[in-house]
Amino acid sequence: MRTVLILGGTSEARALAAGLADDGRWRVVSSLAGRVSSPALPVGEVRVGGFGGPEKLAAWLTEHDVAAVVDATHPFAARISASAAQAAPAAGVPLLLLRRPGWTAGPDDAWTRVPDMPAAAAAVAAGEGPVLLTTGRGGLAVFADLPHRFVIRTVDPPEPPLPADAVVLLARGPYTVDGERALMREHGVRTLVTKDSGGAMTAAKLAAARELGVAVVMVDRPPAPAGVPTVADPADVLAWLDGLS
Known part of the structure; x- marks a missing residue:
């Protein structure tokens, strides 16, 4: 089984972890920042806490033979997204950003x-x-x-x-x-x-x-890291992973 690292404790991250667990071809490791007490835990292995910057994250990816990284963090978690955008290429690991669409004002909104x-x-x-x-x-x-x-x-x-x-x-x-x-x-x-x-x-x-x-x-959201491919649905992540294998 190949290892995929999912960054973030969002509902999309949990849905992705559950989908990968059902798929059966991937070992899923979810990384939570640990900033919220009693978080809702995803299916699969879970680690809590930061990595210590992009260099240490890159080393972790190499040490654990990670085949793919999915950044499913909160849209305002700019620091870890920036870290992942540096660490994944440094470790030679494909990176995908899973980010839900933002809200749009309607005609009756102020x-x-x-x-x-x-x-x-x-x-x-x-x-x-x-x-x-x-x-x-x-x-x-x-x-x-x-x-x-x-x-x-x-x-x-x-x-x-x-x-x-x-x-x-x-x-x-x-x-x-x-x-x-x-x-x-x-x-x-x-x-x-x-x-x-x-x-x-x-x-x-x-x-x-x-x-x-x-x-x-x-x-408004901080800008997403430049050059990182982005999808909005966990199902699109599964298709992306299929393309890597």
Whole structure:
């Protein structure tokens, strides 16, 4: 059996690991960053924690005789994607990027797209509160000095500093439109801040915001590594792997 390394704990990564396990021709090793407590584990072997940079990742690929790498990390996991884009060619291992499509605003959406978190904070400062923050537990310091009331929803406790007037909700998706609508109404949310993660698991908040007339500040994804072939569906990865054998 040939070894494929899957980077990431996304739903797409888990679906791919399950598909490869059913296929039976591949030894699957999934690598999780370890930034979320009690993650949903994929089928097959799992390692947790970083590799220590592209050089050490390349050495790991060689040491473990990896035949292919699939980068199925979160669209905002730019560091590991950049590392994989350097390490795989250095080790002579084919690399494929599996990335779900981003979200697209409809005619009834009130979105402001921004390039990064500081720009999101600037957009929030110019808008209305209360603000629902769903950008993850890191990088929230850019909002710390803003006067709005914040509802901060994360899987694990967020990293300080945080806004002075903030309610922290610990929750894990998937979410429903009914639940998101109720949350926004309960806290009087007027602005939603989110990253363009894409996918269905957390998209309900966008539908609820549309219904309630809540403004959305959408943080754009960092660019994907140049020159790495990309697919959007785990089934396309299986076809790519078939082409390698």
